[in-house]
Amino acid sequence: MGKVIALANQKGGVGKTTTAINLGASFAVLEKRTLIIDADPQANATSGTGFDIRKVKTSIYECLVEDVDPNQIILNSEMEYLDLIPSHIDLVGAEIEMLNLPEREYMLKKVVEKVRDKYDYILIDCSPSLGLITVNSLTAADSVCIPVQCEYFALEGLGKLLNTIKIIQSRLNPDLEIEGFLLTMYDARLRLSNQVVEEVKKHFQEMVFETIIQRNIKLSEAPSFGKPCILYDAESKGSVNYLNLAREILQRNDQTLIKNVEKIIE
Numbered sequence: 001m002g003k004v005i006a007l008a009n010q011k012g013g014v015g016k017t018t019t020a021i022n023l024g025a026s027f028a029v030l031e032k033r034t035l036i037i038d039a040d041p042q043a044n045a046t047s048g049t050g051f052d053i054r055k056v057k058t059s060i061y062e063c064l065v066e067d068v069d070p071n072q073i074i075l076n077s078e079m080e081y082l083d084l085i086p087s088h089i090d091l092v093g094a095e096i097e098m099l100n101l102p103e104r105e106y107m108l109k110k111v112v113e114k115v116r117d118k119y120d121y122i123l124i125d126c127s128p129s130l131g132l133i134t135v136n137s138l139t140a141a142d143s144v145c146i147p148v149q150c151e152y153f154a155l156e157g158l159g160k161l162l163n164t165i166k167i168i169q170s171r172l173n174p175d176l177e178i179e180g181f182l183l184t185m186y187d188a189r190l191r192l193s194n195q196v197v198e199e200v201k202k203h204f205q206e207m208v209f210e211t212i213i214q215r216n217i218k219l220s221e222a223p224s225f226g227k228p229c230i231l232y233d234a235e236s237k238g239s240v241n242y243l244n245l246a247r248e249i250l251q252r253n254d255q256t257l258i259k260n261v262e263k264i265i266e
Contacts, residue, residue, distance in 0.1 A: 002033070002119035003253065004112055005179055006141035011157050012128035014149040015184035017044045018219055019245075020125035022238065023145075024049075025228030026246035028081035032120040032255075035074070038087035039108065039137050040127040046086040049077050050226035059088035063111045064136075065097050070111050079231070083119075085111075095132040105172050108136035120255075130164050138165065139172045143179035147213075148200055150186045150193040155200070180252070182245065184213040211245040213238070 007016045020036050027034040038045040039060060043053045062068040063085070075084045098104045112122060124137045138144060144165060148154050169176050181204050187193045201208050213219075219238035222229040230239040 002035075002116050002122050003143070004116070004122045004124065004141045005249075006124040006126055006137045006144045007147065008126040008134060008138060008144050008161065009146055009148070009157075010128055010130045010134070010161055011149070011153070014154075015147040015182075015213060016040075016128070017042075017048060017125050018223075019145065019147050019182060019184070019213070019242070020045050020123050021048045021223070021228050022219070022230065022242035023246055023249075024082055024121075024123050025079060025230050026239075026243045027121050028077075028079045029230060029243065030246055030250070031081055032246075032250075033081050033083075033118065035083045035085065035115060035119045035122045037085045037108075037112070037122060037124045039091070039124050039133055040087055041089050041091040042127070043087040043089065043091075044223065045125040046084065047226060048223040049075075049082070049084050049228070051075055051077075051084065051086060053086075053088070056086045056088055059086045059090065060108075060111070061088050061090040061094050064091075064094050064107045070115050074115070079228070082228075085115075091133065098132055104132065105135055105139050108133070109140035112140045130160065135164070135168065135172070138168045138176060141173070141176060143177045145179045145182055147182045147184045148196075149184055150190075150196045150212075152192065152196075154196045155203070178207055179249065180209045181207055182209050182211070182213065185215045186212045187215045209245060209248055211241060211248050213241045213245070216241075 007020050024034045024036045047053050058073045063070045126134045126137045214237050216238035218233045218236035219229050222232035
């Protein structure tokens with residue numbers, strides 16, 4: 001049974017979708033069967049994985065609202081171990097349509113359970129909000145990875161997200177854990193970036209991933225080619241960072257044969 005990780009932060013532009021695409025691709029390179037669920041109406045994870053949004057006829061929206069079997073709409077990417085459940089702009093209206101449904105917070109969990117046995121990891125790319133779809137994502141997940149941008153407003157709003165997680169743990173999903181805080185868009189030349197790293201590590205300590213995602217132009221360019229960075233430029237810092245993150249998550253979940261003395265992420 002696969003592990004379900006939601007990528008969540010109500011602040012936009014922190015690297016949730018970039019992480020979903022590139023972490024998923026890194027798991028695939030490590031031969032872990034991986035599914036990305038695009039739960040953001042902007043559908044950037046769909047286009048960034050190489051699919052034309054205009055040609056998507058059935059998406060996660062139909063699974064949530066019309067009870068379509070997700071196994072029928074899974075798209076196979078050009079990477080052997082990486083699949084996708086696409087999103088669509090229609091997902092914007094899903095929250096309103098789901099309001100009157102029974103067990104509305106568990107709709108995505110029901111979708112996930114239908115595909116869970118086929119994968120080692122399922123990554124849910126959440127929208128930048130704390131709305132019903134994000135609540136569904138956190139209810140369906142085993143853990144949540146929180147990308148934190150290395151900039152001034154990084155810690156602003158984290159309190160609201162953590163409070164939402166606590167509410168979901170107490171009312172909807174008692175097994176939800178924090179997989180880790182992921183520092184993104186790090187620039188070693190900037191004193192501010194280093195200050196944010198220190199601040200986040202001081203607050204959250206061992207919950208912060210050792211791996212830090214550096215600001216990298218290849219990470220920004222890859223989505224315009226519809227490719228994960230590791231297929232666009234495998235030797236770039238961005239590709240190496242996300243491969244290290246994938247290894248670190250495998251280590252944290254005891255799914256690697258790497259010896260303890262070698263568990264050092266550079």
